Amino acid sequence: MNILLIEDDDLLAQGVQSALTNDKWSVSLASRAHQALQIIHNQETRPDLIILDLGLPDMDGVDLLHRIKGMQSDGIALPVLVLTARDSIGDKVLGLDSGADDYLTKPFEVEELQARLRVLERRFSPIAIETIRVGSVILDTSRYSLTVDTETYILPRREFALLRTLMESPGRVFSREQLIDRMYEWDEEISSNSVDVHIHNLRKKTGADFIRSIRGVGWLVVK
Structure with missing residues (x-):
């Protein structure tokens, strides 16, 4: 996948480009909004995905997003x-x-990006x-269903979202936040123990050892 990183901090842009290139991505850079628009409008250079900083020198990033x-x-x-410091x-x-498909604030971990x-x-x-x-656990993202060995379960929306997050990055620890x-959606009330309740319910289905707790840090799915 070809990525266009729109970022005016050259040091940060080069660091992100290097990290993503070492993974599997092809990354081109633009430090100005108008430069980015030229790249996007050109069918030969058009990316598959955009990483956008909102603090650009020639145009507000939200306007560029629109x-x-x-x-x-x-x-x-x-x-x-x-990808912005506006947090x-x-x-x-x-x-x-305004149409962003995801929103990650600086500072950030490359692994999360x-x-x-x-x-x-x-x-x-x-x-x-x-x-x-992951192992014998299969999550069907079109049906919201979980299959473990021969048992299949239809998951509630929040259990599905939590398990999908963990299974998409096995071995990575996610914090409660x-x-x-x-x-949760932005306007929903959040219970302090909601994560614990959902993980307890998921462990009943996946087995107690599939989702591991790291005390004081968070949870991960074991590879």
Whole structure:
């Protein structure tokens, strides 16, 4: 997958480019909004996915996001992951309401950025990936169903969102806050023990050892 990183901090841009290139991605850079628009409009250089910083020198990133998403009427539909230091709830809501497909705040871990890119790649791939398998556990993303050995369960929405997050990045530890972000909408009330309850319910289905707790840190799916 070809990625366009729109970021005016050269040091950060080069670091992200290097990290993603060492993984599996092809990454081109643009430090200005107008440079990015030229790349996007050119069919030969058009990326498959965009990582967008909102603090650009020649155009506000939200305005650029609107312009990119407005290209859908011309048949140009590109997923956009916003990568920004704007970390207030209002900024996140504005970014998502403006069409961002994901929103990650700085500072960030490269591993999380890579995981979110893999999610977007699966979501927007021409051939949708409908199942995620880790060992004997299979999650069907089109039916919200979980199969463990010969048993199949239909999962409630929040259990599904939590388990999908963990299974998409097996071996990676997710904190309580990260899992809550994946399970709940912005306007929903959040219970302090909601993650514990959902993990308890999932362990009944997957087996107690599939989701491991790291005390004081979070949870992970064992590879």
